Structures are given as structure tokens and as C-alpha cells.
Amino acid sequence: MNKLRLLALLAIGFASGPVSSALPADGPADSPSSTSAHRQVLDYKSKRLHVQTDLAPAEAEALYARLEETLKFAAKYWGRDPRGQIECYVVEDLDNWSDAELPHRLARVIVSGVGGATVPRAVGTGSRTRNVPTVFASSRPGVAEHEIVHAYCTQTFGSTGPEWYREGMAEMVVRGCTRESGVQCSREQFASLRIGKGTTVQQILSVGTTGRQISAALKLMMDDPAHDGHHVSSAAWTQRDSDNVVQARDEYLRSWAFCYMLLHNPNYAKRFRTLGKQFVTKQPRAFDEVFAAVRDEINFEYSFLLEHVAEGYRIDLCRWDWRTRFRPLDLGRSHKTRVVAARGFQASGLSVVAGARYTYQADGRWSMSADANDTDADGCVGNSGRLVGVVMDAFELSAPLLLGRHGSFEAPTSGRLYLRCNDPWNEVADNAGQIAVTFRSP
Numbered sequence: 001m002n003k004l005r006l007l008a009l010l011a012i013g014f015a016s017g018p019v020s021s022a023l024p025a026d027g028p029a030d031s032p033s034s035t036s037a038h039r040q041v042l043d044y045k046s047k048r049l050h051v052q053t054d055l056a057p058a059e060a061e062a063l064y065a066r067l068e069e070t071l072k073f074a075a076k077y078w079g080r081d082p083r084g085q086i087e088c089y090v091v092e093d094l095d096n097w098s099d100a101e102l103p104h105r106l107a108r109v110i111v112s113g114v115g116g117a118t119v120p121r122a123v124g125t126g127s128r129t130r131n132v133p134t135v136f137a138s139s140r141p142g143v144a145e146h147e148i149v150h151a152y153c154t155q156t157f158g159s160t161g162p163e164w165y166r167e168g169m170a171e172m173v174v175r176g177c178t179r180e181s182g183v184q185c186s187r188e189q190f191a192s193l194r195i196g197k198g199t200t201v202q203q204i205l206s207v208g209t210t211g212r213q214i215s216a217a218l219k220l221m222m223d224d225p226a227h228d229g230h231h232v233s234s235a236a237w238t239q240r241d242s243d244n245v246v247q248a249r250d251e252y253l254r255s256w257a258f259c260y261m262l263l264h265n266p267n268y269a270k271r272f273r274t275l276g277k278q279f280v281t282k283q284p285r286a287f288d289e290v291f292a293a294v295r296d297e298i299n300f301e302y303s304f305l306l307e308h309v310a311e312g313y314r315i316d317l318c319r320w321d322w323r324t325r326f327r328p329l330d331l332g333r334s335h336k337t338r339v340v341a342a343r344g345f346q347a348s349g350l351s352v353v354a355g356a357r358y359t360y361q362a363d364g365r366w367s368m369s370a371d372a373n374d375t376d377a378d379g380c381v382g383n384s385g386r387l388v389g390v391v392m393d394a395f396e397l398s399a400p401l402l403l404g405r406h407g408s409f410e411a412p413t414s415g416r417l418y419l420r421c422n423d424p425w426n427e428v429a430d431n432a433g434q435i436a437v438t439f440r441s442p
């Protein structure tokens with residue numbers, strides 16, 4: 001285990017819940033064992049998994065069941081059963097473990113400083129060499145599950161893809177946000193995502209520097225003669241190392257949002273799965289090969305997500321239409337389109353010209369939730385349910401145009417007109433109804 005090709009596969013354990021809730025609790029006062037004895041390390045084994053943990057039996061069993069579920073999910077997603085057994089050490093309190101029970105010299109610092117890591121060990125020789133992963137994780141919610149995804153990819157394919165994909169997908173499996181659930185995050189995570197709204201695809205694709213700094217710090221500790229032959233203690237972890245972990249968490253959160261968007265946006269979903277298969281089978285240039293033609297569209301939709309993301313935001317409903325053909329309005333002709341309430345901005349098919357005036361008539365009714373009264377395109381209080389437009393030019397959006405049942409507007413810029421029913425971005429799914437809109441030149 002000396003030769004640690006470590007932490008190319010370093011994995012920052014995310015805590016999905018509040019960290020404090022996962023800290024080891026004192027036993028109840030009347031428990032005879034709570035005062036002295038260290039908790040025993042328990043062992044759980046199946047063909048695919050070998051878990052050792054100092055969690056209390058009920059929690060340990062629940063953890064084991066979650067890890068089995070996670071493995072099953074990963075096998076289904078990447079379409080291959082795991083090969084062999086994954087070793088997994090899940091630590092609630094490092095004091096419960098002797099060094100001999102944690103078979104890696106960095107195990108303590110990984111658990112207490114990083115949160116978790118998957119350490120690959122090369123087994124066999126020549127072309128038969130393969131990576132056998134060992135997971136070290138704190139018992140904070142989601143950390144071991146996250147690592148198990150890395151371990152599965154390492155063991156099954158020998159590769160996990162680039163950092164953004166590896167970390168984004170591990171979080172995807174752990175978080176379990178579905179298309180229908182929309183985005184689910186803590187308040188801090190939403191804030192962090194929105195702060196990063198200018199993040200470009202290029203920045204996501206080059207995520208990795210912080211992870212490499214953490215790996216380098218661990219390698220230095222491993223090589224430090226002061227620790228020679230002994231486990232590195234948790235105290236070796238510095239404030240700077242902790243700051244790096246915080247930063248890496250933010251980067252990986254944005255990677256997750258990127259993966260989540262590509263997976264659930266019908267514009268990209270199919271190609272994203274193809275991309276993933278290429279990544280784990282070691283085709284590093286795959287992103288450009290698969291997505292070069294729509295890179296600007298992805299950039300736009302990702303920034304849009306980061307800007308508007310909130311609890312329950314539906315990627316599929318808020319996707320942008322790129323395929324609709326847009327045409328200018330010929331003099332004396334009309335252009336008719338339809339706007340659905342339960343969607344984000346929809347292509348009107350109308351190209352507008354800066355400074356030109358257009359009249360419109362909107363017929364039909366829609367509602368903002370199952371128990372709300374329906375309205376026409378004028379909407380109601382606070383412009384809720386009002387028909388709004390926006391003009392897109394070279395992936396830039398104009399200020400919103402407040403439209404309504406009928407009237408006219410002057411195009412603020414030349415470009416493609418998109419329309420929607422005004423409603424908070426995370427409350428679109430329960431809307432109903434649609435409105436037919438006709439445009440004319442006056």
C-alpha cells in the first residue's frame with residue numbers, strides 16, 4: 001500500500017445534511033457502556049461489499065443497506081455488474097479504531113480532514129494489472145455512498161473519467177434528485193450555486209486544481225520522514241488543507257449541477273449517457289467529440305440554471321428550444337404560436353427586429369397551481385400568470401417584456417422572441433393550460 005497512486009482518485013466526501021447532526025453522540029446516561037468502552041468495529045460482507053464500521057448496529061445495518069443500493073444503482077446506470085468485492089471502512093469515531101484496523105497510513109487524516117477517499121491499489125502484473133479500490137469514509141451522511149460510486153467505477157472500468165464527471169456523478173447517485181423532484185439542495189448549497197452563476201463550461205471541464213492540491217498535501221504527509229512507518233495523525237491536517245476541502249466542495253457542487261442538467265435536459269440527455277460510457281472506458285477527449293456542436297447552448301443553459309436555481313427547479317420543463325425555426329414577420333402577415341403554462345421560455349418562432357413594433361393578441365386561460373383560479377394572459381396580482389417575452393441575440397437575453405392579453409411592443413434588440421407564463425422558476429411544474437398568441441405588424 002506504499003505505492004499510492006492515490007489520490008488521482010481523491011474524493012471529497014460531501015455531507016448532504018448538517019454536519020453537526022452526524023457527529024458522534026454521547027450515549028444515553030443510563031447506558032452501562034456509555035462511560036468507558038470503545039465501540040466495537042462491526043463487519044458486514046456480501047459478494048460485492050465488505051464494510052467495517054464502528055457505527056451502532058442499527059445505523060451500521062442501515063448504512064450497509066444504503067451502500068448495497070448505491071452499488072445496484074451504479075451497476076444499472078453504467079450497465080455493468082461490479083467485479084469482485086469492495087473494501088469499505090466507515091468511521092464514526094477514530095478513537096474506536098487501532099492503526100492495524102485501518103489499513104492505510106493516511107486513513108485517519110482522510111477520514112477527519114477530507115471526509116473520504118477511494119484508494120486504488122494495483123493488483124496483478126503486466127496487462128492483467130487492475131485497480132482494487134479501498135474506501136475510507138467518515139460516517140457523515142452521503143460520504144461513504146459517494147465513495148462507493150468511485151470505487152465501483154475504479155473496480156469495474158479501471159477509470160472514473162475526468163474530475164468534474166467523476167465527482168458530479170458520484171453526487172448524482174448519492175443525492176437521488178430525480179427529474180420529477182427537481183433540484184434539491186440545502187440553503188447554503190443553493191446560495192453557493194447562485195454565486196457561481198458566471199461559471200463557464202470551460203471552467204467545469206478544467207475542475208481539478210484544488211483536488212490536486214489536496215492530493216499533493218496528502219502525498220507530502222505520506223512522504224514526511226517524521227511519520228515514517230506510522231499512521232499520519234489527524235493533527236497533520238492544516239487550516240489551508242481545510243480551506244481547500246471547502247473550495248473543492250463548491251467546485252464539485254457545480255460539477256454535480258452540470259451533470260444533473262445534462263442528464264435531465266432532453267436537449268442533451270442521450271448524448272450525456274454516451275459520453276459517460278466513453279469516459280469510464282478511457283476516452284478523455286469525449287466531451288468535445290460529443291458536445292462540440294452545442295457547446296454555446298450548454299454554456300447558456302448552465303448559466304441560466306445557476307442564476308435561477310431553487311428548490312424544485314425542473315431542468316426538463318425549463319429547457320430552451322433550439323430546434324424551432326425562427327422567421328421574421330412579413331408585412332401584412334400574422335404569426336401564430338402557442339405558449340404552455342407549465343414550461344420555461346418557449347420558442348415563438350418569430351424573429352424580431354430592433355426598434356420595430358409588433359401587436360399581439362393572446363387567447364386562452366391558464367392557472368399557476370391546481371387550486372388556483374385560472375387567469376388570462378394579463379395574469380393577476382404581481383404579474384403572476386402574465387404573458388412575458390424575452391429576445392435572445394447571440395445567447396444574450398434582453399430585459400423581460402411584460403406582455404398580456406393584447407397590445408403592442410417595440411423589440412428592444414434584434415433576435416429570437418421567447419415567451420412564457422410568468423411564475424417563479426421553481427413553481428412551473430404545477431401550472432396548467434395554454435394560450436394562443438398571434439403577432440402582427442401594425
Ligand SMILES: [Zn+2]
Binds near residue numbers: 011
Ligand atoms: Zn468524490
